[in-house]
Amino acid sequence: MINITKSYLPPLEEYVKHLEGIWERVYLTNNGPLVQQLEKELKDYLDIKNLLFCGNGTIVLQMAIKALGLTKEIITTPFSYCASTHAILWENCTPVFADVRADDYTIDPLKIEPLITEHTEAILATHVYGNLCQIDAIEALAKKHNLKVIYDGAHSFGATYKGKSALSYGDISTCSFHATKVFHTIEGGLVTCNDDAIADKLNLYRSFGHRFDDYIDMGINGKNSEFHAAMGLCNLPVVPALIEARKERFARYDAQLDLSKLQRPVIQPETGYNYAYYPIVLESEAKLLEIKAALEQVKINPRRYFYPSLNTLPFLKTTQPCPISEDIALRALCLPMYPDLEEEVIDQVCTIVNSYL
Numbered sequence: 102m103i104n105i106t107k108s109y110l111p112p113l114e115e116y117v118k119h120l121e122g123i124w125e126r127v128y129l130t131n132n133g134p135l136v137q138q139l140e141k142e143l144k145d146y147l148d149i150k151n152l153l154f155c156g157n158g159t160i161v162l163q164m165a166i167k168a169l170g171l172t173k174e175i176i177t178t179p180f181s182y183c184a185s186t187h188a189i190l191w192e193n194c195t196p197v198f199a200d201v202r203a204d205d206y207t208i209d210p211l212k213i214e215p216l217i218t219e220h221t222e223a224i225l226a227t228h229v230y231g232n233l234c235q236i237d238a239i240e241a242l243a244k245k246h247n248l249k250v251i252y253d254g255a256h257s258f259g260a261t262y263k264g265k266s267a268l269s270y271g272d273i274s275t276c277s278f279h280a281t282k283v284f285h286t287i288e289g290g291l292v293t294c295n296d297d298a299i300a301d302k303l304n305l306y307r308s309f310g311h312r313f314d315d316y317i318d319m320g321i322n323g324k325n326s327e328f329h330a331a332m333g334l335c336n337l338p339v340v341p342a343l344i345e346a347r348k349e350r351f352a353r354y355d356a357q358l359d360l361s362k363l364q365r366p367v368i369q370p371e372t373g374y375n376y377a378y379y380p381i382v383l384e385s386e387a388k389l390l391e392i393k394a395a396l397e398q399v400k401i402n403p404r405r406y407f408y409p410s411l412n413t414l415p416f417l418k419t420t421q422p423c424p425i426s427e428d429i430a431l432r433a434l435c436l437p438m439y440p441d442l443e444e445e446v447i448d449q450v451c452t453i454v455n456s457y458l
């Protein structure tokens with residue numbers, strides 16, 4: 102069975118080395134030495150001043166919304182994983198959907214501005230498939246209208262814009278370290294920010310909002326454990342090699358697929374790409390379903406991603422049309438992409454896909 106992604110696992114001995122340390126210390130969680138070491142190594146790797154290793158890529162979005170004091174409308178993208186919209190709803194804010202750009206499926210700054218009202222407090226944008234949002238235009242809009250910016254960078258670990266980590270932009274950036282992502286800690290997440298006062302708040306919120314016997318604010322449990330940090334410490338040094346391996350597989354897909362008959366997202370200028378996913382956008386949903394079924398026949402599981410367009414989630418209170426996102430969500434299929442994906446599988450996938458184009 103070939104799935105859309107396969108988690109990288111380090112040599113078992115490396116992980117066991119960390120486990121031996123945990124057994125010696127009998128210190129399992131609550132900001133332990135491995136969590137602190139991972140945070141230090143992440144700071145060096147990403148060149149970011151304030152960052153916190155957290156439980157997952159969803160809780161960090163919720164903590165971000167809380168730390169920025171948001172309570173009203175957040176303009177967001179319909180083309181993302183459901184967690185980005187759920188975090189807004191879970192924090193009792195209102196998602197307002199701005200449609201995406203037709204060439205890279207990230208939120209369209211031109212669609213944001215007309216949606217800004219007196220209730221708008223922030224923009225929550227997702228870097229899609231590792232392709233970065235229109236960062237400059239979004240920052241300009243935020244400045245002009247005095248809005249906060251949160252980037253959901255769950256797909257963008259290792260990606261850069263203008264030579265800086267994708268996760269260094271916005272008031273707050275978040276990342277997911279889930280087992281399926283470019284860098285993983287089994288489950289895990291990251292929240293980053295440039296402002297020290299916001300970093301303090303996030304730190305407080307991560308562990309219930311109190312410091313010892315000093316109960317300061319309403320927090321949550323956003324912590325992660327020594328076991329998860331250990332996986333991160335094993336995996337972080339190989340991230341550049343993993344991205345390089347992804348790049349080679351990307352090139353093989355590019356060379357073999359009949360790209361004139363399908364659409365691929367355009368990588369924006371000044372992006373250092375991380376090759377997180379290999380989506381193809383077919384001419385119709387019918388064509389997508391045909392290709393998906395043909396691949397599943399030979400035990401290859403591509404995935405509809407992102408699907409559905411989040412403005413169409415059934416439990417939203419209002420209907421907000423986003424025609425581009427709705428259209429792309431029906432036609433986008435992510436093909437298998439991971440660092441040790443075999444060449445023969447890529448060739449097989451390409452032969453099958455091409456035969457339906």
Ligand SMILES: *Cc1c(COP(=O)(O)O)cnc(C)c1O
Nearest residue numbers: 157158159182184255277278279
């Ligand atoms: C994976 C993902 C998340 C959620 O991350 P978890 O660590 O699984 O909670 C959020 N947003 C996007 C865009 C994602 O791809």
